[in-house]
Amino acid sequence: MSAAAGPAIELRGVTVRQGGRTLLEAVDLTLETGRTCAVVGSNGSGKSALLRVVATLCRPSAGSVRVGGFDALARPDQVRRLIGYVPDEAGLAERLTPREHLGMVAAQHGLGRADRRAATESMLELVDLVAHDGRYVATLSRGQRRRLALAMALVHDPPIILLDEPVAGVDDVGRGELLSVLVELRSMEKTLLIASQSQADVADVCDVVAPLSAGHLLPLTKQEAAVLTWLEVLGDPDPAVRALRERPGVEDVRQDGSFVTFQGPSSAEERSQVAEWLVAHAVHLSGFGTTTLPAGGDHP
Amino acid sequence: MRLLSLVRWELVLTVRGLATHLAVTLMSLASVGLVGVGIFGLNLWSPFPTGQSIGFRPDAAGTPQLSSLLGAHRGGVAFLVLLLWLLLVATLVGPAFGAGAIVRDRRSGRLDRVLADASRADAVAIAKLLASLIPLGIVLAAGGPSTSFAWLIGGLATREAMAGVAVLLVAAVLVAAIGLVCSAIATTEVGALVASYFVIGGLFLGPLVAGVGLALAGSRTAAVSVVSFDPLVALLSVQTSLTVGLTRALLVDWPNPRLFWLVGRVRVPVWAADVLVYALLAAALVWLTSVVIEPLHPIKTWRLRRAQGVSR
Numbered sequence: 001m002s003a004a005a006g007p008a009i010e011l012r013g014v015t016v017r018q019g020g021r022t023l024l025e026a027v028d029l030t031l032e033t034g035r036t037c038a039v040v041g042s043n044g045s046g047k048s049a050l051l052r053v054v055a056t057l058c059r060p061s062a063g064s065v066r067v068g069g070f071d072a073l074a075r076p077d078q079v080r081r082l083i084g085y086v087p088d089e090a091g092l093a094e095r096l097t098p099r100e101h102l103g104m105v106a107a108q109h110g111l112g113r114a115d116r117r118a119a120t121e122s123m124l125e126l127v128d129l130v131a132h133d134g135r136y137v138a139t140l141s142r143g144q145r146r147r148l149a150l151a152m153a154l155v156h157d158p159p160i161i162l163l164d165e166p167v168a169g170v171d172d173v174g175r176g177e178l179l180s181v182l183v184e185l186r187s188m189e190k191t192l193l194i195a196s197q198s199q200a201d202v203a204d205v206c207d208v209v210a211p212l213s214a215g216h217l218l219p220l221t222k223q224e225a226a227v228l229t230w231l232e233v234l235g236d237p238d239p240a241v242r243a244l245r246e247r248p249g250v251e252d253v254r255q256d257g258s259f260v261t262f263q264g265p266s267s268a269e270e271r272s273q274v275a276e277w278l279v280a281h282a283v284h285l286s287g288f289g290t291t292t293l294p295a296g297g298d299h300p
Numbered sequence: 301m302r303l304l305s306l307v308r309w310e311l312v313l314t315v316r317g318l319a320t321h322l323a324v325t326l327m328s329l330a331s332v333g334l335v336g337v338g339i340f341g342l343n344l345w346s347p348f349p350t351g352q353s354i355g356f357r358p359d360a361a362g363t364p365q366l367s368s369l370l371g372a373h374r375g376g377v378a379f380l381v382l383l384l385w386l387l388l389v390a391t392l393v394g395p396a397f398g399a400g401a402i403v404r405d406r407r408s409g410r411l412d413r414v415l416a417d418a419s420r421a422d423a424v425a426i427a428k429l430l431a432s433l434i435p436l437g438i439v440l441a442a443g444g445p446s447t448s449f450a451w452l453i454g455g456l457a458t459r460e461a462m463a464g465v466a467v468l469l470v471a472a473v474l475v476a477a478i479g480l481v482c483s484a485i486a487t488t489e490v491g492a493l494v495a496s497y498f499v500i501g502g503l504f505l506g507p508l509v510a511g512v513g514l515a516l517a518g519s520r521t522a523a524v525s526v527v528s529f530d531p532l533v534a535l536l537s538v539q540t541s542l543t544v545g546l547t548r549a550l551l552v553d554w555p556n557p558r559l560f561w562l563v564g565r566v567r568v569p570v571w572a573a574d575v576l577v578y579a580l581l582a583a584a585l586v587w588l589t590s591v592v593i594e595p596l597h598p599i600k601t602w603r604l605r606r607a608q609g610v611s612r
Contacts, residue, residue, distance in 0.1 A: 052412070055412075055416050056415075056416070056595065056596050057412050057415060057416060057595050058595055059595050059596055059600055059601060059604075060604070061604075062604070062607075064608055071608075072596070073596060073601045073604055073605050073608070074601075074605055076596040077418065077420070080415070080416055080417070080418045081418050083416065085412070085413070085416040087409045087412050087413060087416075088409070089408060089409030090409065090413075091408060091409035091410040091411075091412055091413030091414075092408075092410070092413075093309075093313055093410060095312075095313055095316040095317070096309070096312070096313065100309070100312070104305065104309045105417050107302065107305035108302055108305060108306070108414075108417040108418055108419050109417065109418050110302065110418075149413075152413070152417075156418075
């Protein structure tokens with residue numbers, strides 16, 4: 001399961017043409033180990049093709065693909081051992097149970113009987129499918145199927161995980177559960193490459209965003225979760241709002257009753273200085289704190 | 301180990317499908333019905349002279365040549381007819397089991413999933429073939445007992461019966477392999493099924509048509525050799541005296557059929573050579589399937605790898 005040295009994923013000039021259509025055009029992408037990248041684009045932009053190229057399931061017309069240091073064209077078998085792939089279509093057999101699916105995938109990755117059983121149990125728990133482990137997939141909801149697909153991609157503990165539209169068509173509860181698993185994977189230093197139509201869907205879990213349009217990869221942008229600072233003001237909040245709007249480095253000041261929120265200060269120290277500055281301007285605060293605002297999202 | 305795991309789960313899926321149970325049930329009913337019709341038919345019409353017991357081998361002198369031949373080989377003829385029936389079933393049912401396998405998996409994303417799960421494409425192809433062969437084998441086994449009817453009316457040599465079964469089984473494997481490769485190439489299940497039947501039709505009728513064409517063109521020796529590769533002829537050729545007799549009775553101007561190939565000093569029966577050819581052909585088709593379903597098969601990527609100077 002050990003990867004060779006170098007970036008986790010490295011694409012150079014990758015072009016994919018199929019049936020007279022260009023799905024990807026000279027795509028360059030480098031993703032360092034332990035980072036999370038979201039490939040964002042509309043339908044037909046080439047997101048799935050990009051993931052399939054990395055997953056060694058699509059032959060590029062030109063360019064080179066290295067995954068975990070291995071050349072994907074020359075050693076697809078090695079690359080497949082390093083990746084866990086969750087396709088857009090979950091690719092599940094309707095007449096197998098979640099436990100059987102996980103056991104099958106674990107066996108394919110060469111896990112012994114005891115390891116298979118342990119990995120299956122832990123994956124069923126991770127994706128909260130223990131209660132449904134004996135049911136045929138045909139009877140599972142879409143969210144449960146997506147979670148099973150994710151568990152199948154993780155059962156052999158791969159260092160690189162590719163997820164194609166992981167939360168598409170999943171309800172809010174299912175989405176929250178899936179995203180919590182992704183956050184956990186990120187904390188485990190796994191390399192995640194996620195394709196999504198909506199940046200907001202995956203904003204909480206990605207480091208960089210790679211916008212993809214008509215097969216062209218646009219410059220990568222760094223994804224930093226915005227920090228929203230909130231204050232609860234005793235008395236009239238208007239002076240606090242006016243003062244904050246005049247202070248350099250403070251942005252998007254809003255008021256809701258006695259609460260005032262703003263963005264801008266990037267460090268805890270700077271935020272404390274703002275609070276002290278308000279107190280110095282005769283603003284009485286009864287509460288002060290921060291919350292993380294989903295990137296690409298709006299004020300709550 | 302990984303291959304066995306793949307085969308296991310493919311079989312589980314096949315056995316849990318309705319098609320297998322339906323096919324086995326229909327096959328059992330059809331075979332029982334066929335034997336019933338055969339026994340009933342013997343009561344209405346018999347090639348044997350009236351009053352003879354059923355084990356009697358008639359004298360050729362007093363009966364027409366074909367009737368005499370059929371009467372003398374009644375057990376062998378019945379066995380041949382029943383094997384042809386089973387072969388017909390295999391050609392109809394085999395592609396139905398195999399043709400949808402890869403098309404369905406590709407459409408549902410399961411093929412991607414299985415390949416991405418570190419599965420080798422050749423292992424996937426073999427597992428798919430076995431998964432379609434097992435239910436096909438069960439269907440044939442359900443119809444197999446009907447061949448005992450041949451021993452009810454005189455039987456045939458055990459060696460000939462074994463050879464006939466070998467031809468049937470290997471031809472069934474070839475039929476399933478044809479269904480598999482068509483499933484890998486086609487984009488729809490119907491397309492795969494139609495293509496399978498087209499190719500199998502070519503396999504069964506092609507050598508006969510080519511043989512007739514060659515014979516009409518004057519190449520009789522080549523015609524006999526080409527015809528010998530036909531599965532129907534292979535099935536017939538296991539009973540050499542029946543083959544020769546039928547050829548003389550039905551095809552007056554046709555040269556003697558080929559019964560052996562000479563390999564050095566060894567005489568290889570035509571049916572044995574055909575079994576070998578069908579087995580090799582089936583293996584080649586499984587390999588071809590693996591090439592088709594593996595996106596990064598070395599054959600497909602060699603040009604790109606050469607351009608990059610990457611050696612495998």
